[in-house]
Amino acid sequence: VVHPGLMLPSVAAVEARAGLVSARPTVEVGAQGATQVKLPLQAGLVKMAARAAKAADPLGGALLSLLPAASDKKAAAGVAPLWIGRSGETALVVPPGDYVVRTEIGLVRQDTPVTVGAGARLVPDIVLGAGRLQLSASAIEDGEALDGVTFVIAEDDPDSPQGRREVARSAASKPEFVLPAGTYYATARLGPNEVRQRFAVGAGDTVKKAISLGLSKLTVNLAMDGAAGKSDLPVSVRVSRLDTPPKEVGRSGERRAEFLLMPGRYRIEVLAGAQNARAEGEVELKPGHNAQASVKLDAAAVTLRAIEAAGGPASPDAFWEIRDTRGRVVWRTSLAEPKALLAPGRYVVRSELRARSLEKTVDLAAGEARNVEVGP
Numbered sequence: 001v002v003h004p005g006l007m008l009p010s011v012a013a014v015e016a017r018a019g020l021v022s023a024r025p026t027v028e029v030g031a032q033g034a035t036q037v038k039l040p041l042q043a044g045l046v047k048m049a050a051r052a053a054k055a056a057d058p059l060g061g062a063l064l065s066l067l068p069a070a071s072d073k074k075a076a077a078g079v080a081p082l083w084i085g086r087s088g089e090t091a092l093v094v095p096p097g098d099y100v101v102r103t104e105i106g107l108v109r110q111d112t113p114v115t116v117g118a119g120a121r122l123v124p125d126i127v128l129g130a131g132r133l134q135l136s137a138s139a140i141e142d143g144e145a146l147d148g149v150t151f152v153i154a155e156d157d158p159d160s161p162q163g164r165r166e167v168a169r170s171a172a173s174k175p176e177f178v179l180p181a182g183t184y185y186a187t188a189r190l191g192p193n194e195v196r197q198r199f200a201v202g203a204g205d206t207v208k209k210a211i212s213l214g215l216s217k218l219t220v221n222l223a224m225d226g227a228a229g230k231s232d233l234p235v236s237v238r239v240s241r242l243d244t245p246p247k248e249v250g251r252s253g254e255r256r257a258e259f260l261l262m263p264g265r266y267r268i269e270v271l272a273g274a275q276n277a278r279a280e281g282e283v284e285l286k287p288g289h290n291a292q293a294s295v296k297l298d299a300a301a302v303t304l305r306a307i308e309a310a311g312g313p314a315s316p317d318a319f320w321e322i323r324d325t326r327g328r329v330v331w332r333t334s335l336a337e338p339k340a341l342l343a344p345g346r347y348v349v350r351s352e353l354r355a356r357s358l359e360k361t362v363d364l365a366a367g368e369a370r371n372v373e374v375g376p
Contacts, residue, residue, distance in 0.1 A: 226367025
């Protein structure tokens with residue numbers, strides 16, 4: 001409403017917009033009363049609703065876009081959308097003409113051509129023929145959903161060397177895939193373990209599947225006696241499968257290490273530090289049963305100091321070499337006061353200190369902690 005007294009002159013340009021259409025006529029405002037203006041937009045209404053199947057509800061989360069129609073696929077590739085919205089259902093006012101309604105959700109994409117006339121109200125039939133596949137994975141049947149699982153979706157492909165082609169993957173704990181109706185292969189992978197299942201997805205269906213990996217939990221407890229057991233030096237626990245070609249399937253730096261593994265026979269190898277203290281064991285995992293394995297590691301903790309005078313400080317310039325009774329080098333280092341975990345036994349400790357070479361023979365017992373000084 002415009003007051004006539006404010007109009008100089010009494011002619012106004014009025015603009016109306018609706019959707020992709022606008023009109024801007026010039027209107028003469030009367031001196032008395034209200035001036036009513038009817039603006040014919042010469043437009044049509046397109047009501048877009050994407051459905052997985054004909055009788056299904058609109059698909060929430062679908063990406064809808066309206067593009068001008070192109071003469072061929074090559075020309076269509078460079079056409080910019082006139083409107084984009086993420087909604088399963090919307091109504092849009094557009095100028096008369098030829099358009100393409102593009103619908104995208106998940107792995108599904110469909111182009112629907114429409115022709116809009118002035119005053120027309122169109123409801124294009126957008127049926128994607130798609131379904132939802134919701135997955136989760138657990139260690140055992142009816143178990144809790146596992147984190148860290150990778151899900152891979154594949155379909156048959158005669159042109160692929162393996163006969164199948166990957167179409168999607170996700171590392172979410174409970175992923176959802178929107179797929180064209182058909183048959184698919186879902187692989188759940190957790191570390192070296194994987195299980196594959198086949199699923200049929202129908203148009204409009206929501207298929208929920210929990211994949212059981214059939215895993216067992218193996219807990220490895222490392223035990224070391226005496227002062228060596230209190231050492232904070234690193235340890236390494238390695239697990240290798242034995243009833244297939246030997247292959248490492250797990251590794252941990254914890255003294256209480258847990259692994260989720262397929263049933264079978266496994267070798268456990270424990271190493272303390274980076275030297276020669278190690279222990280091995282074997283365990284068999286049965287389906288649906290957890291197992292505990294205790295590995296006893298005999299080791300001695302050693303701290304080395306090179307001194308140039310009795311009672312003096314450790315020299316920062318020492319180079320160390322430790323050999324066992326067979327003359328094999330167990331460890332070399334240039335640290336000033338190195339610490340190590342060694343297997344029980346006799347060793348020759350050699351220190352290269354400036355221009356001097358110093359040696360000392362030491363006997364180490366399991367569980368003990370020794371400070372070994374080498375000097376004149």
